[in-house]
Amino acid sequence: MTAPEKSTRDVIPLRVAARAWFAISLQTFGGPAGQIAVMQRTLVDEKRWIGQQRFLFALSYCTLLPGPEAQQLATYVGWLLNGVRGALVAGLLFILPGVVALLVLSGVYVAFGDTTLVESLFLGLAPAVIAIVLQAVVRVGRKGLGHPALVALAVVSFVALTFFGVPFPAVVLAAAVIGWFLGRRIPTLTRAPRAAVDDGPPPLVSDDALHAERPSGRRSALILVIGLVVWFAPVALAALAFGRSSIFVDQGLFFSGAAVVTFGGAYAVLAYVAQQAVEVYGWLAPGEMVRGLALAETTPGPLIMVVQFVAFVGAYRAPGELDPWVAAVIAALLTTWVTFVPCFLFILLGAPYVERLRGNRDLAAALAGITAAVVGVIASLAIFFALHTLFDETGRVTAGPLDLEYPHLASLDWASLAITALGCALIFWRGWSVLRTLGACALAGVVIGLALAA
Secondary structure (H helix, E strand, O other): OOOOOOOOOOOHHHHHHHHHHHHHHOOOOOOOHHHHHHHHHHHHHOOOEEOOHHHHHHHHHHHHHHOOOHHHHHHHHHHHHHHHHHHHHHEEEEEEEHHHHHHHHHHHHHHHOOOHHHHHHHHHHHHHHHHHHHHHHHHHHHHHOOHHHHHHHHHHHHHHHHHOOHHHHHHHHHHHHHHHHHHHHHHOOOOOOOOOOOOOOOOOOOOOOOOOOOOOOHHHHHHHHHHHHHHHHHHHHHHHHHOOHHHHHHHHHHHHHHHOOOOOHHHHHHHHHHHHHHHHOOOOOOHHHHHHHHHHHOOOOOHHHHHHHHHHHHHHHOOEEEOOOHHHHHHHHHHHHHHHHHHHHHHHHHHHOOOOOOOOOHHHHHHHHHHHHEEEEHHHHHHHHHHHHOEOOEEEEEEOOOOOEEEEEHEEEHHHHHHHHHHHHHHHHHOOHOOOOOOHHHHHHHHHHOOOOO
C-alpha cells in the first residue's frame, strides 16, 4: 500500500525555489550528466526538498520524453514543489543563462568568425567536440546496453541511419517498438537499478508522495489547447508578418518538428538537424554545425540550445528585407521558443498520469529500445563531425544514401587530428571534465593556428 496522497504544491515559498533554480542554472555546464548531478546535489543531498527515489523516478520519465531531459527534470521537480507556477519558473530559469550566453556568442561568431584568432579558437574547439561525442557514446552505451539484444539494436540503428539514410524519427520509433517486443520475450532485458541508499533526514517531498493535482480529461484538454496555441502563435505571427516562404516560418516549423523527435538528448538529434540544416535548407556549412556545438558546450543549459546558433547564422545570411542582425535575433529567439515550449507541455500534460504509472515494464522496455537506438545515432553523429572536422573541404567524394562526403586521405587535417587525440586523451585517460577539456583544446588551437598564420 502507498501512503495517503498529500499535496506537494508550495512545499516551499516560490521565491525561495526561484533563487535555488537560478543558482542551479548558473552551474549547468558539461551536458545532461553534469546538470543532473547539480540538481541531485542541490535538491536531494543538500536542501532535502525531494527524496532520492522520487528524483530518479522523475528522471526516468523525462529520459523517455523527447527533448532535453535535464531541463524537463527541473520542470518536473518545480511542478512537484510549487505546481504549475513552479514548473514554469524552474524550466525558464534553467535555460535563461544559456539563451543569453549563446545569443552573444553567435553574434561574436558572425561578426568575427573569419579572423585569425577566432578561426584558431575553433581549430581547437571543433576537434574537442569529436572526443566529447565519443564520450557520450561510451557513457550511454555502458548505461543502456545491458543485454546483447540491445547492443545489436544499437548497431542496426547506426547502420540504418549512416549508410541507408533511414530518417531519424523512424529509427527512434522502430527502436521503441522493438524494445517493447523484446521486453515481452526477454524478461531480463531491463533491470531496474537498485535505488541509492538515502540515509539523510526526511525530504519535504517524500518518495511515496503523490501530487494532489489529479489527471483529468478536462485538465488535459485545457493544457493541450493552451500549450499548442502558445507553441505555434509566434510561427503564425511570423507567417503573417513576413510571408509563408520566409526563413522564420521554415525554421519555426522545422525546429517544432525536431522538438518532438529529440529522444536521447541533443547528441542524438543533432545528426538529423545537421543533415537537414546543411544539406536541405543550406542554413550553414557542415563545419559550422560542429562549431555551433562547441559554443553550446561552453555555455550553461541544455546542449540542444545549439539550434539557436543554427537559426541565428541561417537568418543572418538570408535576412530577406530585414537588417541581418534583426533577422538573426528574431530567428534565434523564435527557434528557442518552439524548441522549449513543448518541454513544458510534455511535463504539465503527462506528469499527473505518470505519477500513477510507476513500475510499468512495457514502458521500461520501450525506453531500453530507444536508449539502444540513441547509442547508434550518437555514433553516427561522431562520424558526421569527424568527416567535416578532420579533413579539408577539398578532395571529397560524394557517395552514400545520406550524400556523405567521404574525403581522400590526402585531405587529412593533421592539426585537427592532433587536437582530437589530445581531447580523447584528456577525457578518457585523464578523466577531465568537458569544460576543462574544451579549454585545453581551445588553447592548443590558438597556439597552432597563430603559429601557422605567422
